[in-house]
Amino acid sequence: xxxxxxxxxxxxxxxxxxxxxxxxxxxxxxxxxxxxxxxxxxxxxxxxxxxxxxxxxxxxxxxxxxxxxxxxxxxxxxxxxxxxxxxxxxxxxxxxxxxxxxxxxxxxxxxxxxxxxxxxxxxxxxxxxxxxxxxxxxxxxxxxxxxxxxxxxxxxxxxxxxxxxxxxxxxxxxxxxxxxxxxxxxxxxxxxxxxxxxxxxxxxxxxxxxxxxxxxxxxxxxxxxxxxxxxxxxxxxxxxxxxxxxxxxxxxxxxxxxxxxxxxxxxxxxxxxxxxxxxxxxxxxxxxxxxxxxxxxxxxxxxxxxxxxxxxxxxxxxxxxxxxxxxxxxxxxxxxxxxxxxxxxxxxxxxxxxxxxxxxxxxxxxxxxxxxxxxxxxxxxxxxxxxxxxxxxxxxxxxxxxxxxxxxxxxxxxxxxxxxxx
Numbered sequence: 122x123x124x125x126x127x128x129x130x131x132x133x134x135x136x137x138x139x140x141x142x143x144x145x146x147x148x149x150x151x152x153x154x155x156x157x158x159x160x161x162x163x164x165x166x167x168x169x170x171x172x173x174x175x176x177x178x179x180x181x182x183x184x185x186x187x188x189x190x191x192x193x194x195x196x197x198x199x200x201x202x203x204x205x206x207x208x209x210x211x212x213x214x215x216x217x218x219x220x221x222x223x224x225x226x227x228x229x230x231x232x233x234x235x236x237x238x239x240x241x242x243x244x245x246x247x248x249x250x251x252x253x254x255x256x257x258x259x260x261x262x263x264x265x266x267x268x269x270x271x272x273x274x275x276x277x278x279x280x281x282x283x284x285x286x287x288x289x290x291x292x293x294x295x296x297x298x299x300x301x302x303x304x305x306x307x308x309x310x311x312x313x314x315x316x317x318x319x320x321x322x323x324x325x326x327x328x329x330x331x332x333x334x335x336x337x338x339x340x341x342x343x344x345x346x347x348x349x350x351x352x353x354x355x356x357x358x359x360x361x362x363x364x365x366x367x368x369x370x371x372x373x374x375x376x377x378x379x380x381x382x383x384x385x386x387x388x389x390x391x392x393x394x395x396x397x398x399x400x401x402x403x404x405x406x407x408x409x410x411x412x413x414x415x416x417x418x419x420x421x422x423x424x425x426x427x428x429x430x431x432x433x434x435x436x437x438x439x440x441x442x443x444x445x446x447x448x449x450x451x452x453x454x455x456x457x458x459x460x461x462x463x464x465x466x467x468x469x470x471x472x473x474x475x476x477x478x479x480x481x482x483x484x485x486x487x488x489x490x491x492x493x494x495x496x497x498x499x500x501x502x503x504x505x506x507x508x509x510x511x512x513x514x515x516x517x518x519x520x521x522x523x524x525x526x527x528x529x530x531x532x533x534x535x536x537x538x539x540x541x542x543x
Contacts, residue, residue: 152176152193159184165213167191172218181205187213196222202232210267212243223254225284233284235260242271251280257289257320263298270300279309285316286343294324295349301326313338317367320345323352331360338367340399341390344383344407345374354407356382364390369399370417375406377431384411391419405430415440424449424473431456431483438463446471450478450506451497456514459489467497467504476504476526481514488517488536497526498543505542507532 150158152170162168164186172192179198195206206221221236233255251258258280263270280287287310292299310318317340318333335341341362346352364370370390393401401417410432420426424447429435435457445451451473454460467476476497479490497504504526518536521528525543
């Protein structure tokens with residue numbers, strides 16, 4: 122401790138006049154003494170470790186004041202259960218230029234823990250590597266004693282062999298706790314066996330996720346709840362997702378209790394794995410959805426590749442599906458009011474049985490369907506089909522125009538127009 126005190130005294134620069142940046146003081150630390158360094162450092166100090174030196178971790182370091190941690194290289198002890206490396210309990214904490222390694226290969230899932238837990242807002246976590254976590258690389262979730270998490274940035278993270286998510290964002294909406302106004306960008310996931318690159322869940326609002334790559338994982342991005350009312354996700358933007366050897370690029374594992382506002386842009390994927398439940402792009406139970414600029418090739422043999430279920434006020438446009446060779450429909454929209462399907466292209470040497478299919482399964486009346494600019498001239502059966510699978514549901518109004526596809530639209534409706542289709 123004397124050595125640490127002397128190191129602090131020698132390394133602290135005189136503070137400048139004003140502002141958080143001016144108050145920062147750079148202190149070189151021995152990461153083996155991280156807990157002591159965090160406890161002794163003044164608020165807003167910058168603690169700099171030697172990233173070339175790996176340190177084994179046997180207990181969690183809790184950060185309860187504004188600090189910046191730079192250069193940590195830490196590895197959880199094998200078999201150590203339920204132990205994060207870092208827990209953020211203060212606002213204005215920055216963690217950057219780090220390598221954290223978990224013990225996912227030696228801990229069972231009931232004993233899992235993330236490498237970093239964040240309980241407060243206004244944080245920045247960037248330029249890091251998180252490998253072999255038994256749970257997540259970074260988990261952001263509020264606690265009752267601190268309230269909502271407001272504002273934060275997670276960027277430039279790469280992870281290998283994480284069991285669950287690289288970045289997991291989860292509110293506690295059923296308890297009135299939310300995560301708001303986060304930016305997550307440039308996340309790379311390799312081998313996330315049970316999950317993927319980014320999860321947004323359970324009471325997350327105004328979250329931006331962009332530039333995500335997932336390989337040999339379950340998904341690229343997941344937006345979901347865990348089944349309790351109040352866990353509503355609102356205004357989620359996902360822009361730029363690329364996947365390879367995954368089950369799905371983006372899914373929403375949402376229940377039907379009010380999820381609202383989802384924008385998905387610029388999605389590419391190939392070499393998808395077969396799954397009984399999830400498709401390469403699968404959205405459900407969300408209102409006010411925009412999906413645009415999607416290209417999928419090498420999808421599973423099981424149809425369909427793109428599914429949108431029970432999602433009113435839907436815009437789905439600029440979608441290209443390459444070599445969708447399954448017998449069913451390549452793209453399915455089900456039980457959606459005010460749905461616009463625009464510029465859907467089914468291409469490649471291999472063709473599906475159907476191109477685009479709109480289904481009614483619920484015993485409700487739907488309307489406002491518009492389908493245009495579908496290019497599916499070579500499908501085996503029907504380019505565009507409307508199907509009623511319900512007992513009492515129906516379609517009140519639809520417009521199908523300007524498509525290069527055969528059309529089967531036998532549903533009766535008080536207002537309908539089918540014309541100008543080649």
